[in-house]
Amino acid sequence: MAKKSLPLSRVYRLLEPGPVVLVTTAHKGRANVMTMSWHTMMEFEPPLVGCVLSGRNYSFDALVKTKECVLNIPTAELAQKVVKVGNSSGSKLDKFKAFGLTPVPASKVAPPLIAECYANLECTVADTRMVNKYNFFVLEVVKAWVDPAQKAPRTLHHQGMGSFRVAGEVLKLPSRMK
């Protein structure tokens, strides 16, 4: 085995799964968007999603206070915008205008959907017990939208330091899941 030791600071680059999402929030009458790749499915139905939002992000306070967000799933065509959104703060900037993203009203929550994303998950915060210690929110998806025209969405999967993989080949194997 010719493997070499990996610095612990790089472990996230192996496990960070993606797909990268754009999280929209709305607070004090103003919508905002941030890029997020640290999330995980936790339950089938109702769908629960765990995610980490740094307390340094403007979006963090909005989520704590309003307990609502939308997870918008972009494809590779939006990669440049995804990175710009993730490298700027909504504290002063309107990122929708600045980066050409179109907000569309959601049906069950106040934050908007992003029209350019192929899927949108309207979420409420279901559990905040790990926010203080880990900045970890448990979200419940209360409404989900998907573009039926996109049969094989080329989602972005973050590998850290500006590297992404784009979803490609599909393997179909036998499954017990109905």
Ligand SMILES: Cc1cc2nc3c(=O)[nH]c(=O)nc-3n(C[C@H](O)[C@H](O)[C@H](O)COP(=O)(O)O)c2cc1C
């Ligand atoms: C590819 C990518 C993935 C990111 N993933 C996360 C994440 O999972 N959690 C997080 O708190 N910040 C993440 N960020 C950083 C935020 O998107 C960034 O801090 C953003 O500027 C916050 O915006 P806001 O201040 O308007 O909320 C990521 C950034 C990029 C570019």
